[in-house]
Amino acid sequence: MTAQRPSPGHAPRELTPEESPDLVFFSSVSENTLRFIERLDRPAVRIPLRPRLEGMIRVCRPFVLVVPTYGGGEHAGAVPKQVIAFLNDPVNRGLLRGVITAGNTNFGEHYCLAGPVISRKCAVPELYRFELLGTRRDVERVNAGLDLFWRRAAPSTPEAPTEMAGPTSDTNGRNDMNDMNDMRSRTA
Amino acid sequence: MTSTIPTDRGSITPPGYRHQPTARLRPINWNRVEDEKDLEIWNRLTANFWLPEKVPLSNDQSAWQALAPHERTLTMRVFTGLTMLDTVQATVGEICQIQDARTEHEEAVYTNIAFMQSVHARSYSSVFSTLTSTREIDEAYRWAIGNDLLQARCKKVLQHYYGPDPLKRKVSSTLLSSLLLYAGFYLPLHFSVRATLTNTADMIRLILRDKAVHGYYSGYKYQRGLEAHPDRRDEMEGFTYVLLDELYQLELEYSGELYEPLGLLEDVSAFVRYNANKALMNLGYPARFTADETTVRPEILAALAPGSDENHDFFSGSGSSYVIGKAEHTSDDDWDF
Numbered sequence: 001m002t003a004q005r006p007s008p009g010h011a012p013r014e015l016t017p018e019e020s021p022d023l024v025f026f027s028s029v030s031e032n033t034l035r036f037i038e039r040l041d042r043p044a045v046r047i048p049l050r051p052r053l054e055g056m057i058r059v060c061r062p063f064v065l066v067v068p069t070y071g072g073g074e075h076a077g078a079v080p081k082q083v084i085a086f087l088n089d090p091v092n093r094g095l096l097r098g099v100i101t102a103g104n105t106n107f108g109e110h111y112c113l114a115g116p117v118i119s120r121k122c123a124v125p126e127l128y129r130f131e132l133l134g135t136r137r138d139v140e141r142v143n144a145g146l147d148l149f150w151r152r153a154a155p156s157t158p159e160a161p162t163e164m165a166g167p168t169s170d171t172n173g174r175n176d177m178n179d180m181n182d183m184r185s186r187t188a
Numbered sequence: 189m190t191s192t193i194p195t196d197r198g199s200i201t202p203p204g205y206r207h208q209p210t211a212r213l214r215p216i217n218w219n220r221v222e223d224e225k226d227l228e229i230w231n232r233l234t235a236n237f238w239l240p241e242k243v244p245l246s247n248d249q250s251a252w253q254a255l256a257p258h259e260r261t262l263t264m265r266v267f268t269g270l271t272m273l274d275t276v277q278a279t280v281g282e283i284c285q286i287q288d289a290r291t292e293h294e295e296a297v298y299t300n301i302a303f304m305q306s307v308h309a310r311s312y313s314s315v316f317s318t319l320t321s322t323r324e325i326d327e328a329y330r331w332a333i334g335n336d337l338l339q340a341r342c343k344k345v346l347q348h349y350y351g352p353d354p355l356k357r358k359v360s361s362t363l364l365s366s367l368l369l370y371a372g373f374y375l376p377l378h379f380s381v382r383a384t385l386t387n388t389a390d391m392i393r394l395i396l397r398d399k400a401v402h403g404y405y406s407g408y409k410y411q412r413g414l415e416a417h418p419d420r421r422d423e424m425e426g427f428t429y430v431l432l433d434e435l436y437q438l439e440l441e442y443s444g445e446l447y448e449p450l451g452l453l454e455d456v457s458a459f460v461r462y463n464a465n466k467a468l469m470n471l472g473y474p475a476r477f478t479a480d481e482t483t484v485r486p487e488i489l490a491a492l493a494p495g496s497d498e499n500h501d502f503f504s505g506s507g508s509s510y511v512i513g514k515a516e517h518t519s520d521d522d523w524d525f
Contacts, residue, residue, distance in 0.1 A: 077235075
């Protein structure tokens with residue numbers, strides 16, 4: 001069984017600049033997050049579901065990550081393993097600029113827990129939270145928000161804004177950083 | 189005949205006996221998992237396991253006494269209504285899906301969910317026995333049996349549970365777990381916003397967490413089932429939206445009867461619509477109601493997720509951070525930067 005697996009040090013597939021969009025996502029076999037991405041209708045690359053078989057990917061351009069939250073209470077399982085494997089590559093981690101998370105408010109305080117976990121670990125802003133497949137409003141707000149985010153990031157490439165307030169604050173600050181809070185909402 | 193070496197080829201799991209009594213039976217093998225979701229959900233369910241006995245409901249006694257009589261009656265009716273739905277789901281809704289399972293592990297997951305639904309049904313009885321009298325409890329049960337709307341809501345899904353169509357069973361089950369219960373859940377969340385019955389609200393939050401997994405799983409399996417019948421796509425989508433509308437109308441009538449006197453109907457309705465959208469999403473369908481139609485009072489949403497704002501006071505016995513069997517928070521390859 002283990003003989004079929006590539007060794008842990010197996011080199012990831014390096015995406016060319018053409019193949020490496022500014023949106024990277026993970027979606028489990030339920031494909032809920034995939035459906036949200038499809039409705040955004042912008043180029044995105046999927047983190048492999050079975051990295052050991054399919055091989056991991058290595059991106060080459062700054063990107064925003066969209067991930068579902070796993071579990072319901074346990075920090076250990078909140079971030080999907082595949083996303084952890086992807087971010088364990090320093091190249092990928094270094095290009096991460098922000099995180100958007102799918103979840104379900106039924107999980108209470110652990111709603112979209114993967115967002116703050118990744119945000120804290122990688123020191124990038126948590127940009128938005130949505131539930132399940134996302135509503136039409138979520139799609140509109142994320143699309144508008146990503147446009148704004150990358151426009152702001154453009155002049156000072158390769159660095160995008162990396163500092164942001166707490167994940168659930170809804171302050172309507174005047175400066176550029178705080179304006180990004182508008183992208184964020186607890187629910188649809 | 190007896191010399192053949194039994195293999196798993198052509199063998200069936202026990203529910204298959206009904207249609208193939210002569211076939212070889214196969215024990216469940218958790219070391220050969222076909223659908224990784226089955227194991228993932230099983231693990232999530234067992235990690236989330238809880239019992240009402242561990243929630244300090246008795247701390248709500250003084251809050252209960254402080255409620256107005258009509259609020260107490262409303263609470264008892266709402267909880268008896270929830271008990272009714274969980275009873276349906278525990279004894280029929282989950283069990284009836286075993287026969288349609290696509291994998292042997294899916295069969296096991298429904299037995300797990302069914303048990304948890306029985307725990308939910310029992311948890312309301314724990315609230316009653318802690319806070320009220322036998323006379324009041326009996327009265328609430330008489331009300332439940334005599335209430336036509338409550339009966340209609342249950343029978344609307346039961347007809348499909350006992351019907352011939354596996355996909356309709358899945359849709360009905362997902363709508364029950366993700367839509368029907370929420371008019372009831374609203375009341376304890378409403379109370380917890382006013383800092384009353386907070387331990388009961390903690391228990392409700394544990395139930396909400398479970399329901400999210402139950403609805404997700406039935407919805408996921410529905411979508412796998414539908415993939416096998418692409419010819420039924422349009423028909424099933426139509427069926428789902430019609431059933432959703434029928435159940436939604438019943439919810440409004442039922443909620444009107446209960447909540448109108450408190451002037452809460454508008455907000456309860458928004459909460460039901462908000463959850464109706466989530467039920468549809470669990471089934472893989474787009475939301476039915478607009479953002480404006482699903483705007484729930486922010487404090488209710490905050491009550492869903494007390495999180496960091498909550499004062500976790502270990503000694504008060506309150507706080508939703510209740511966990512049992514909490515193990516390691518990290519694993520070997522977790523964030524090995």
